[in-house]
Amino acid sequence: MGFGIGVSNPGMGPRGALDSFSGGEEDRRGAVFNKRVVTRMLAYLRPYRRQMTLAVLTMLVITALTLLTPYLLKLAIDQAITHGDREELIRLSVYTALAYTALYGATAVQQYLLSWVGQRVLANLRSELFAHLQKLSLGYHDTHIVGVTVSRVMNDVAAINELLSQGVITLAGDVLVLAGIMAIMLSMSSYLALLAFTVLPLMVLATWWFSSRARGAFRRTRTSVARVVGDLAEDISGVRVIQAFGQENTSQERFNQVNEANRDANISAMNLSFIFLPAIEFLGVLATVIVLWFGGQAVAREAVTLGTLVAFLSYVTRFFQPVQELSRMVTTLQSAMAGGEQVLRLLDTPPEVQDRPGAVELTLDGAPRIDFEAVDFRYRPGLPIVLSGLDLSILPGQTVALVGATGAGKSSIANLIARFYEVERGAVKINGVDVRDVTQTSLRRQIGLVPQDAFLFSGSIADNIRYGRPDATDAEVEQAARLANAHEFISARPEGYQTLVQEGAANLSVGQRQLVCIARAILTDPRILILDEATSNVDSLTEALIQDALRALFQGRTSVVIAHRLSTIRNADLICVVEGGRVVEQGRHAELLARGGAYAALYQRQFGGGGQPEAGHS
Helix, strand or coil: CCCCCCCCCCCCCHHHHHHHHHCHHHHHCCCCCCHHHHHHHHHHHHHHHHHHHHHHHHHHHHHHHHHHHHHHHHHHHHHHHCCCCHHHHHHHHHHHHHHHHHHHHHHHHHHHHHHHHHHHHHHHHHHHHHHHHHHCCHHHHHCCCHHHHHHHHHHHHHHHHHHHHHHHHHHHHHHHHHHHHHHHHHHHCHHHHHHHHHHHHHHHHHHHHHHHHHHHHHHHHHHHHHHHHHHHHHHHHCHHHHHHCCCHHHHHHHHHHHHHHHHHHHHHHHHHHHHHHHHHHHHHHHHHHHHHHHHHHHHHCCCCCHHHHHHHHHHHHHHHHHHHHHHHHHHHHHHHHHHHHHHHHHHCCCCCCCCCCCCECCCCCCCCCEEEEEEEECCCCCCCCCEEEEEEEECCCCEEEEECCCCCCHHHHHHHHCCCCCCCEEEEEECCEEHHHECHHHHHHCEEEECCCCCCCCEEHHHHHHHHCCCCCHHHHHHHHHHCCCHHHHHCCCCHHHCEECHHHCCCCHHHHHHHHHHHHHHHCCCEEEEECCCCCCCHHHHHHHHHHHHHHHCCCEEEEECCCHHHHCCCCEEEEEECCEEEEEECHHHHHHHCCHHHHHHHHHHCCCCCCCCCCC
16 A cells, blocks of 8 residues: 655755755766766667667668768769760669668668667656655655656656667767768868868867857756756645745746746757857858869869769768767757766665665564664754654554654654654564564555545545555455445445546545545555544544544554544553653553643643644644
8 A cells, every 4th residue: 555654854845855956066067978877878778689780780771871872973973974874874863863762761760760769768767767766765755856856757868868769879870971971082082071171170179169068058957947847846736825825926936936047047058059050050061162162173173073073062061961960969968968967866866764685574463562662763864853762662452642742753653663764773663573674565564554634546436445455356445445434425426436536636525535545544454553643634524434434443453543633532542642752651541631741731732722733744
């Protein structure tokens, strides 16, 4: 089943998390060509060796035909047209037509192969990123904006894919074409070739200027688009709060700032391209003019033939086409390097919580005992300690309620039972076994969670109930819903259990969502139940239904209830008052009231005119 006890983002606001993840100074430096990024990413092409080999072969065919066609033109002029040889002209015309047809066919095959491979590499890389994100501990997700992570998976991976699937083959083909054209031009006329090559130093200088400035520009574009996606995702998810406080204008202004920063970063990068690419085209035209001027005079002196001049002009044009393509490749390379660095940073982020070598499967035959032994815990190094020297024993089958002010450490205790985070000192044990010595999967398979903010996935109500047990039958799903008192409202809907849950479960009330979550927990039949006050946001009638369902759910299980409404935990076997990361008082309801201590004070504040305690996560 799904887990995710709500935890506030300790020590970092959402904007701070976004700034932290966006890269900062690292986004403005680094090599134009990052060997580590390229080597790691080329590994994704290995499963498609056959297709890439065929693409390389078609690239060689394309290169040969590109070099052949101008030479056929030279032969047609010098051997056929000049001498009035009709048959030779027809033969060379047929050869030229066949060469262009083959060039078209080879190009089409190459593009198909590269697109075919590219889409699969794209899907594989995104799938690996998604799998890794699911392995990362809650501590990572606490400090990273969802929208920024989405940008990494979508935008940065797309930039890498463009380089892998298209850029590698294009780069090799362009280099071969350049080398071939230079060799042919030198063999045909070293005089004209050297004249054409006079623009190359200027071209190298322009490329160096562009690449040295582009590295920072394209890193800023990757960062800025991540900021836009992150801000957009956050504002959409919080639109109810934005509207409730009338902060639409403030939200719009903040979005405009990140949007304009993204615009400026992209304009800056494009401005470089708008200067660089026309400069390359100008140098290509300049080389053509040089060849035409000096070549024309050479033809007049009969130093070279007219066919040679025409072929030379064609080769010069073709020479600068791959140069321009390589120039564009610099843009693709810069974008892919920036995206690749961010993707590798994400892939190389290790989960904070990992299975130990030799971790065993946790098997529980009945309700277990849970012990906290001198536990110290903080969410991240440098943050204040949340639990300090916590000692707590929960007996098999007990229902234990955790009460206390917001921030006392109640949710942290529940988080450590499921090992969503690691303790700093001490140990959390289930039936005497340290939770660090068992696999996370087997541990969480024994735990059922009913969160305060019931989260339902897109899909049908039945799909959500059987989320923890995908193989459950319809009868088992319905039985779980009946036990959770959810069957009545589900069956009253036209589509019944096949009713689709809208985004954010907008078509279900808060209480209905909670009942579905309880049904989901019942179906998984966990040995440990964690209940994060499921009744704090519902009406009294729905609360009665939930309490009735929970009584059935508590049977035969060790249950931990995070309580905000003290009225809901009067019948708990043990009530623990948590203050400052310690259990300062524990006992049953009547006993604690009679004691007149911390629990009695909490109870008095809630029911003696002191107001309702805050129903947030602690």
